Amino acid sequence: MARTALVTGGSRGIGAAISKKLKAEGYNVAATYAGNDEAAAAFGEETGIKTYKWNAADYDESKAGIAKVEDEIGPIDVVVANAGITRDAPFHRMTPEQWREVIDTNLTGVFNTVHPVWPGMRERKFGRVIVISSINGQKGQFAQVNYAATKAGDLGIVKSLAQEGARAGITANAVCPGYIATEMVMAVPEKVRESIIAQIPAGRLGEPEEIARCVAFLASDDAGFINGSTISANGGQFFV
Numbered sequence: 001m002a003r004t005a006l007v008t009g010g011s012r013g014i015g016a017a018i019s020k021k022l023k024a025e026g027y028n029v030a031a032t033y034a035g036n037d038e039a040a041a042a043f044g045e046e047t048g049i050k051t052y053k054w055n056a057a058d059y060d061e062s063k064a065g066i067a068k069v070e071d072e073i074g075p076i077d078v079v080v081a082n083a084g085i086t087r088d089a090p091f092h093r094m095t096p097e098q099w100r101e102v103i104d105t106n107l108t109g110v111f112n113t114v115h116p117v118w119p120g121m122r123e124r125k126f127g128r129v130i131v132i133s134s135i136n137g138q139k140g141q142f143a144q145v146n147y148a149a150t151k152a153g154d155l156g157i158v159k160s161l162a163q164e165g166a167r168a169g170i171t172a173n174a175v176c177p178g179y180i181a182t183e184m185v186m187a188v189p190e191k192v193r194e195s196i197i198a199q200i201p202a203g204r205l206g207e208p209e210e211i212a213r214c215v216a217f218l219a220s221d222d223a224g225f226i227n228g229s230t231i232s233a234n235g236g237q238f239f240v
């Protein structure tokens, strides 16, 4: 029987590529988004993938949304915590609001997304938890104290969940993308983008589909012995 996958932030950017790839691999896919109804509607129309709107930063909304997905599509076997935001500022100018928004979405959002599906995965003795972290969680980044903290935190989450879930047939892994050609990156000034590309040995930005293929592998039965790991997909920009 086809497995069910939930992708948060699955209607745009990297998440959209992940949703499409998992659908192509035969999963029943649910994709969530936060507020961009237009993009979600266009994505749903293009792909036939069902979209759900809730704020990953809110536990109660996430729990209710996940219950709805499980009711309508089926028990979630694969959860991809991908929703993420940036609120960049040098530390001396970073506001508590910028700190909180990023922590709430990128870090607490992972808790909110995985915690409600975890008991069912334990019961069914199968689960795949995949968290989309970032190269900047591995190496830090100017003006991203908030973002880097959350993305480093993601790695602590999967390493801990890996230990808790292993005997229940659940794996938890992270993917650390380098700079990928999504709206998030294309929104930075062209000069900054050029300087970013100059730091990538591959000489180009990554494609969302290159991250999606990492996720599809981690979700597969072939990856059953990979647990607590990080796949770095960054064109050679940083080695751990």
Ligand SMILES: NC(=O)c1ccc[n+]([C@@H]2O[C@H](COP(=O)([O-])OP(=O)(O)OC[C@H]3O[C@@H](n4cnc5c(N)ncnc54)[C@H](OP(=O)(O)O)[C@@H]3O)[C@@H](O)[C@H]2O)c1
Pocket (backbone or CB within 6 Å): 008, 009, 010, 011, 012, 013, 014, 015, 032, 033, 034, 035, 036, 037, 039, 040, 054, 055, 056, 057, 082, 083, 084, 085, 105, 132, 133, 134, 135, 176, 177, 178, 179, 180, 181, 182, 183, 184, 185
């Ligand atoms: N792009 C990169 O180069 C890069 C590099 C490393 C890591 N990453 C990570 O990869 C992930 C995806 O990035 P992206 O570039 O694809 O982002 P994106 O194009 O900005 O898309 C973000 C997606 O997340 C959703 N989202 C944002 N906040 C949410 C919330 N509170 N609740 C639910 N959904 C929310 C958005 O929904 P709406 O459409 O409603 O806004 C959208 O679907 C992020 O975790 C990011 O940190 C990206």
